[in-house]
Amino acid sequence: MARMRAAARRQGAVADLRLDDDSRLTDRIRFEVAARLNALVETTAADLLHQAERLRAEDDGERDPVAPPSPAKAIARMRRAGLLHAPDLVAELVAQVRQQLLAEALPIESMAGDAPSLLVRLIEAPDRIVAASARAVLAAEGRARMVEADGEVIALPGAVRRNLVWTVAAALRQGDDAGLDRALAQAAERVLAAHGESESPGAAVLRLAEAIDARPAELPALLLESLSDRQLGLFIALLAHATGIEHDELRDIVLEPEGDRLWLVLRSLDLGRTAVARIGLALSDADGRRDVDGFADALDAIMAIPAADARRAIATLGLPRAFREAMARLDEGASR
Amino acid sequence: MTSIDGPGESMVARAILDAGDHLLSADPPIELLHMRAGGGADDPIAVAPIARIARLARRLGISVSRKVRVADDEGDLDLWVQARPETGQIRLSVSGWRDRPAWRPVATPPDHAAMGADFRWETDAALRLTFLSREAGTRYGFDPDALLGRPLNALFAFDPATGDANELMRAAAPLDGRCARLRPTDAPVRLSAAIRHDGMGGIAGLTGATFLIDQPGEGEGDTPSPIHQPPLTESFTAGLDRALRTPLARIVANADSIAARADGPIAADYAEYAGDIAHAGRHLLGLVDNLVELQAIEQPDFRLAATPIDLADVARRAAGLLAVRADAAGVTIRRPVMAEGMSAVGDFGRSLQILINLIGNALRYSPHGGEVVVSVAREDDWAMVRVTDHGKGIAPEDQPRIFEKFERVDPSEPGGNGLGLYIARRLARAMGGDLTVESEPGQGATFTLGLRAR
Numbered sequence: 079m080a081r082m083r084a085a086a087r088r089q090g091a092v093a094d095l096r097l098d099d100d101s102r103l104t105d106r107i108r109f110e111v112a113a114r115l116n117a118l119v120e121t122t123a124a125d126l127l128h129q130a131e132r133l134r135a136e137d138d139g140e141r142d143p144v145a146p147p148s149p150a151k152a153i154a155r156m157r158r159a160g161l162l163h164a165p166d167l168v169a170e171l172v173a174q175v176r177q178q179l180l181a182e183a184l185p186i187e188s189m190a191g192d193a194p195s196l197l198v199r200l201i202e203a204p205d206r207i208v209a210a211s212a213r214a215v216l217a218a219e220g221r222a223r224m225v226e227a228d229g230e231v232i233a234l235p236g237a238v239r240r241n242l243v244w245t246v247a248a249a250l251r252q253g254d255d256a257g258l259d260r261a262l263a264q265a266a267e268r269v270l271a272a273h274g275e276s277e278s279p280g281a282a283v284l285r286l287a288e289a290i291d292a293r294p295a296e297l298p299a300l301l302l303e304s305l306s307d308r309q310l311g312l313f314i315a316l317l318a319h320a321t322g323i324e325h326d327e328l329r330d331i332v333l334e335p336e337g338d339r340l341w342l343v344l345r346s347l348d349l350g351r352t353a354v355a356r357i358g359l360a361l362s363d364a365d366g367r368r369d370v371d372g373f374a375d376a377l378d379a380i381m382a383i384p385a386a387d388a389r390r391a392i393a394t395l396g397l398p399r400a401f402r403e404a405m406a407r408l409d410e411g412a413s414r
Numbered sequence: 415m416t417s418i419d420g421p422g423e424s425m426v427a428r429a430i431l432d433a434g435d436h437l438l439s440a441d442p443p444i445e446l447l448h449m450r451a452g453g454g455a456d457d458p459i460a461v462a463p464i465a466r467i468a469r470l471a472r473r474l475g476i477s478v479s480r481k482v483r484v485a486d487d488e489g490d491l492d493l494w495v496q497a498r499p500e501t502g503q504i505r506l507s508v509s510g511w512r513d514r515p516a517w518r519p520v521a522t523p524p525d526h527a528a529m530g531a532d533f534r535w536e537t538d539a540a541l542r543l544t545f546l547s548r549e550a551g552t553r554y555g556f557d558p559d560a561l562l563g564r565p566l567n568a569l570f571a572f573d574p575a576t577g578d579a580n581e582l583m584r585a586a587a588p589l590d591g592r593c594a595r596l597r598p599t600d601a602p603v604r605l606s607a608a609i610r611h612d613g614m615g616g617i618a619g620l621t622g623a624t625f626l627i628d629q630p631g632e633g634e635g636d637t638p639s640p641i642h643q644p645p646l647t648e649s650f651t652a653g654l655d656r657a658l659r660t661p662l663a664r665i666v667a668n669a670d671s672i673a674a675r676a677d678g679p680i681a682a683d684y685a686e687y688a689g690d691i692a693h694a695g696r697h698l699l700g701l702v703d704n705l706v707e708l709q710a711i712e713q714p715d716f717r718l719a720a721t722p723i724d725l726a727d728v729a730r731r732a733a734g735l736l737a738v739r740a741d742a743a744g745v746t747i748r749r750p751v752m753a754e755g756m757s758a759v760g761d762f763g764r765s766l767q768i769l770i771n772l773i774g775n776a777l778r779y780s781p782h783g784g785e786v787v788v789s790v791a792r793e794d795d796w797a798m799v800r801v802t803d804h805g806k807g808i809a810p811e812d813q814p815r816i817f818e819k820f821e822r823v824d825p826s827e828p829g830g831n832g833l834g835l836y837i838a839r840r841l842a843r844a845m846g847g848d849l850t851v852e853s854e855p856g857q858g859a860t861f862t863l864g865l866r867a868r
Contacts (some may be wrong), residue, residue, distance in 0.1 A: 195542070198542040202563065220562075352475065355474040
């Protein structure tokens with residue numbers, strides 16, 4: 079046992095040292111992601127157990143049902159099986175945390191002086207759909223602040239949620255208790271039905287971006303103001319709506335420190351030099367990994383890219399993710 | 415060293431750089447920084463962080479605003495630098511000419527300081543609500559989502575006597591402990607809030623907490639009526655002393671050696687955190703000292719020695735002990751001349767302690783380049799020492815409060831734990847004397863220690 083522990087530690091140390099600084103998570107991100115992961119699994123387990131118990135109470139044909147394991151046990155079981163850190167789930171949570179930390183670090187500039195902030199002004203927009211969507215964004219943000227306490231409010235893409243719920247349900251099994259299995263299966267269906275697809279990450283900001291449906295001439299000012307208001311989610315959604323690139327893909331593009339794909343996206347929308355420079359500067363100020371001098375050096379070259387060329391260069395990004403992933407797998411297979 | 419008048423905090427110094435980063439024109443503070451950094455009249459600007467911002471602004475073709483820390487004779491300065499490119503030149507505006515703020519015992523209270531709050535809220539710069547704790551509405555009878563985007567006073571009704579919400583923004587510590595009513599239910603609440611700042615030090619909004627007041631009527635008084643509590647017991651403070659002093663001293667020592675990078679190089683951020691930890695530790699050590707003292711002086715039979723002392727001599731010694739701190743703060747202390755004497759009856763050590771506290775406070779509130787005057791005078795049967803500063807002063811309604819336990823006029827001010835003046839007055843009275851204050855807001859303050867003359 080002790081030997082295994084020592085070996086695991088050695089392997090961990092080697093794996094850790096092998097990582098380059100770029101792919102290493104900061105302690106803050108590790109902590110935040112781990113906290114969300116635990117909250118998610120605990121909440122899911124608690125929901126499943128609650129539903130399963132109700133179902134078993136209805137189905138009183140059973141005598142003396144075996145108590146299912148506690149949420150903590152389920153987490154331990156998932157960890158042992160290596161399922162706690164499912165790649166899709168971890169990637170989603172890391173992206174959410176990175177987005178939150180980047181947003182918190184953005185330099186606030188009150189561009190409008192004493193005027194209300196962007197979202198507040200949108201709430202008061204005469205267009206009722208814009209107003210209602212803006213209110214929904216502020217409300218969703220308020221809810222997302224509560225994630226420490228409550229895994230319920232963490233938004234996940236449908237596929238990731240399905241995988242999580244079924245995995246937790248499996249971790250809650252107890253031997254071959256067929257009654258419990260049946261109850262867990264029904265409970266999982268109920269939990270999934272309750273979540274629905276509407277609450278995927280970015281859903282609220284995307285609805286707002288659609289409602290605003292910014293004209294090309296309005297877009298640069300909205301993008302800049304969403305950044306200076308620390309509304310990184312809205313910035314992402316505005317770009318996603320304008321380019322037709324999927325939200326999650328565009329979020330990755332905005333979050334990656336190199337920024338080169340983002341500059342192409344901005345050029346594909348024919349943004350001017352001042353707007354591109356401001357966006358690059360704000361993101362560099364917020365993210366220490368970014369190289370602002372490199373960006374300043376590259377700015378002339380970025381601006382020299384014609385919008386049409388930029389659109390061609392990112393054309394594949396606008397295709398559905400599943401399609402692009404399949405293309406990538408095919409390429410990998412062919413080159414092997 | 416402190417003869418050059420430090421420009422005020424709100425001052426903006428300007429300069430223009432040509433295409434080669436040479437100073438075409440510059441206000442004195444910027445020129446001084448340039449010279450201190452080793453730059454001559456024909457050299458490009460020698461202050462590296464400012465030069466970097468100027469170059470970035472030139473290459474990006476947009477204004478760049480950053481906070482930088484530059485070394486100055488008197489210590490480090492945190493400056494807000496804005497570089498704006500204009501027809502080949504760079505226009506610099508630099509504000510925030512003050513020393514690094516000391517560690518603050520009261521940090522901006524988003525989550526932790528609002529501990530025990532019934533619900534939390536945030537506004538933007540226009541005081542429109544941008545966040546409300548989710549559970550707040552259902553519990554206290556309003557719809558939080560419907561209130562988002564509405565003005566702060568759509569949720570709270572403020573007493574018109576204390577000014578409307580907009581005025582609160584201008585106060586140094588807006589809404590600290592202020593009472594209001596929750597509009598939907600008319601329930602009395604106590605509010606506390608901190609200002610969030612934007613990148614240029616401007617106001618970006620408020621982060622606040624709401625505490626419901628249980629009994630109606632309690633909200634009317636400024637502070638809950640003081641319930642007579644038994645004084646701290648000797649065993650409690652002795653235990654506190656034992657339990658805290660050694661570990662705190664160890665924390666401070668270790669943090670100091672980390673901050674000094676004694677064991678090798680570490681990232682600047684971490685060294686800074688360690689410096690903060692040491693600061694905080696020293697603050698807590700001071701608090702332990704004061705609490706132990708409190709236990710002694712709160713005994714009903716507490717009396718001090720009544721021996722002949724020379725108050726002028728005590729004042730000179732106290733001023734001398736604080737000379738280094740005064741120098742660091744850029745403040746001059748004027749003290750009684752050597753020939754001056756002032757015979758009084760009291761306890762030498764305790765009088766010295768009182769005056770160190772008074773002069774220390776005066777230094778803390780004095781503007782850079784200011785002056786603290788310590789003078790002695792005899793009035794009838796009283797020997798008086800006056801400590802006068804030209805800081806922001808204390809409002810008449812706050813004057814009785816500053817002598818209360820744990821009371822501070824502005825809890826967001828760095829340093830101090832709200833016990834110093836309470837202890838000082840108790841000590842003065844235990845010597846048969848008194849400690850009083852005279853002050854006008856904006857005119858500074860004068861603290862007077864009076865002891866029986868001999």
